[in-house]
Amino acid sequence: MAEKRKITLKDIARELKLSPSTVSRALNGYASLSEETIRQVKEYAEKHSYVPNALAVNFRKNRTSIIGLIVPEIVHHFFSTTISGALETAKKHGYHVLVAQSGDILSGEVFACRTMLGLGVDGLLISISNETVEGDHIQDFLEEGKPVVQFDKITDQLVTPKVVVDDFNGAYEAVNHLISEGYRKIAHLSGRMEVKNAHERFLGYKKAVEDHGLDFREDWVKNCSAISEQEGYDFTKQLMESANPPDAIFCITDLVALGAMNYLKSARYEVPGQVGLMGFSNWMLSEYTSPNLSSVDQHGFEMGQKATELLIELIKNHDLGDNETVVMKTDLMIRQSSLGK
Amino acid sequence: MAEKRKITLKDIARELKLSPSTVSRALNGYASLSEETIRQVKEYAEKHSYVPNALAVNFRKNRTSIIGLIVPEIVHHFFSTTISGALETAKKHGYHVLVAQSGDILSGEVFACRTMLGLGVDGLLISISNETVEGDHIQDFLEEGKPVVQFDKITDQLVTPKVVVDDFNGAYEAVNHLISEGYRKIAHLSGRMEVKNAHERFLGYKKAVEDHGLDFREDWVKNCSAISEQEGYDFTKQLMESANPPDAIFCITDLVALGAMNYLKSARYEVPGQVGLMGFSNWMLSEYTSPNLSSVDQHGFEMGQKATELLIELIKNHDLGDNETVVMKTDLMIRQSSLGK
């Protein structure tokens, strides 16, 4: 495999009878060089399509222009959206993104952190796993002077900037909307309360219900531990067949809402009308169900962008940042499933 | 930001009064070293938590253990699935993955290729954009001795190994299945015929129809240029309102099939029964529609794995590979929408 030997900076220097330093300066646009020399060097470099050896530059400068990005699971609409945002922003600033998934387990996250640190990324973007508590493996980055920005799934154990969704408010507005559409008996298919995002959504739901003087009933709150369509279906069935069936359901995610919708349709409930339905996350699928599913958009793309901007800023300033938290506003996506009773 | 200065191999050598070469050998498990020396070095390294400088190693060995991965669009169930497979396989072999999206446009792809090449990835996995024809920017990798493996969306202009879905056969089986369920007038919502995958699916559809002596009608084939839900809806409406309405529709993707399903339901057709419906891709959503959508699984995860395995093999063998094409079998996912007439 005869790959053509690439031309180096030294080659140029030799050919042009200049010193490597001069060539380096000319190429990197330093002052104090004669116009003529610069022109000459650039022309030669261009003509022989000189490309600096990134490995050498990185080694010398002790940086890689690579950002590490760890999410629980790539195959997940929200996360792939945040990744997309991160990629766009990184590109704009001349950074590359190394992606890894933790599989939502601690060992996977630790492994990803270690290999990324070993490779010498300049900083880390991370949405932690469900199992992460201490976060020593993340702390390691900070101790090497590499900034970390947490997003979406975060832990307060680590002093890093954070970008999170305003789950509380998003849920509050969603439930408010159901109420304004005339629904009064609102149930909530929640997630595991130990998970911060789920808990916040629950609190937002509760606050909205109470602010309007409506009943908050424990038995109208069901915990979906797997956040699955099946749970949505089953719990909805359970709720509707109970002595006190609700007239609206606010679901922790669109997938759960889809399960709820499937049950309601199969049991011949009118959605909306008899039962109002709200999801959360605004997955692509919510646009395409029938009826369309109302949801709460989390602006994943913008989150990825914001987190990446913060990180790159820190990298450039050689700063680790502090505990600041950026809260991303959500958007109520009112479609059909939540319309007037 | 006082990051603690990291200990280097030379530090160890000096402290232990050994030469750098000896320490290197001890750490990398070379033979011909006394047990004692090895133990001593390893102990010291462990105690001072020595971590080799990856940048230096990469520079010296002229490799990065990084694979570049370019897809048209990350936020797409199929691609995120292939990425997931690629990540898993890369991890297993000690490789990292740099991800970029082309946005399905040539300029984006060229940019991604250039930056990745500049960074010094060891090889490239790519699913090309719709606009890619010549592929000189990809050829550049080969000319630098870096192997490339194409997957899913490929071009034959480049001599590289390829991993593709058996679109023809997948489509053939899907239509076969509709026929075996009793449907006889089968329409096809296709994609743009210039796109290879779309064309193959069309050919598979046509062959199946003809093999069974059924009518192949041009007016039962509709081109969805955007592959959108809207097109699925509109073309299905058009088909069903025509003089010769079909009794089954094979759709180029699940999203299009969803549009078809939404129209059929709104127009009170029974699915299945009056109209049979098949999608393609087996997106997550197909499991959750009602009725469940029958589809064709493309094994995206396994594709990502396979492509990555091929690439890593080539990298390790310092080989560019040839034109071999691995064809991934598809799986018919029979759910409700295609069941008996």
Next chain:
DNA sequence: TTGAAAGCGGTACCAT
């Protein structure tokens, strides 16, 4: 304005 030279942190060849 330019050059000389010392590294960055390893690896590997050539000695011994």
Next chain:
DNA sequence: ATGGTACCGCTTTCAA
């Protein structure tokens, strides 16, 4: 079994 040392390609003092 171990040491000495010349690099890898580029950047960056320091000197001229």
